[in-house]
Amino acid sequence: MRTAYREQMAGLNSVLGSMCELAGGAMERSTQALLQADLAVAEEVITDHEKITSLSVHAEEQAFALLALQAPVASDLRAVVSTFQIVADADRMGALALHVAKVARRRHPAHALPEEVNGYFAEMGRLAVQLAATAREVLNTQDPNDALRLQDDDDAMDDLHRHLFTVLMDREWRHGVAAAVDVTLLGRYYERFADHAVLIGRRVVFQATGKTPEQLVDVGEY
């Protein structure tokens, strides 16, 4: 029973990892579409979104099957329940990448971004892709140390996001209100994408140790 549980749980975490991989790939292409005003790439992300949605359904079915067949208890039960929450996070990451692609499409053939902020979005895109890759990796390895490190990349994202706002709020901003609105929403999409990757990391810590990151720190284990 216990072996079957472990195997099914590993299979389920691997599906969740694939969701993160798809979300990261979508954000990579959305960022490219945004920076290069590339309609074809934006359309690709929009079409491919369905793959993430169908993996969500598949992952939830697997999690229900695991609950029904293995009837896990105590910390195993909590670990399975956390997979439903991870599905929701990874699904949301995909939706946020989709939002970015849709802004690129809406503004095409114009660029949604003034050139001045391209560097910020290139870097936020890079961090988002990295966060999704780390989330995928820790879902597979269940390594709580690596999971905790997602927080560092998120701190870098938050710094970028804050700097972006100082650029927007600067009296020198010459790109008008419409561009400012786009930049505000786009910045928020990247920031939220990162937040969900961090949440996945927190849930992996919980799956692997039965403790929240804060509890781990309290007992001095990390």
Place this chain on the structure above:
Amino acid sequence: MRTAYREQMAGLNSVLGSMCELAGGAMERSTQALLQADLAVAEEVITDHEKITSLSVHAEEQAFALLALQAPVASDLRAVVSTFQIVADADRMGALALHVAKVARRRHPAHALPEEVNGYFAEMGRLAVQLAATAREVLNTQDPNDALRLQDDDDAMDDLHRHLFTVLMDREWRHGVAAAVDVTLLGRYYERFADHAVLIGRRVVFQATGKTPEQLVDVGEY
């Protein structure tokens, strides 16, 4: 066993309803803080946020206890799992109300909003409070018809949100980029608050009928 399950599930849904009530109350006061630049009310929302967080923990514990003690199967199992998702939605509604309060606090003693858009936010606030109240009600009654009606209020929210953007994008906007950024983010917070209330309605439909709203429409039950 079945009676115990039903009683515990009703108790759990009532806790989830209380979370919606707190989130709605927070959004009501956040809107007041925003419209009147009322620092004391904003601080109150920020201090009270902890109540929603602790109800989340309490609700999750109850849901785990229900899984462990009643070992529900089939549609009952799905209903219990959906309560974890409802906790996440209601918790997020509280966080979004908190974001609004923090903007009001950050801009105090100034008003965050130009007077021109006060009417939009008063109405978005009213809709948000109403959505939270309906979410609470359907959690208690488990009435799928009422749950489906949450969608209508969300459509009204989306319309307001769209109009707000036309005001922002208008060449006549005279309030500068900083105010536009605040209005953009605030508008997004109200819109997402409404989205989560709708998601709660969808999950209640699922708890009550074992079907998604789309499946219900397909089979002609609604």
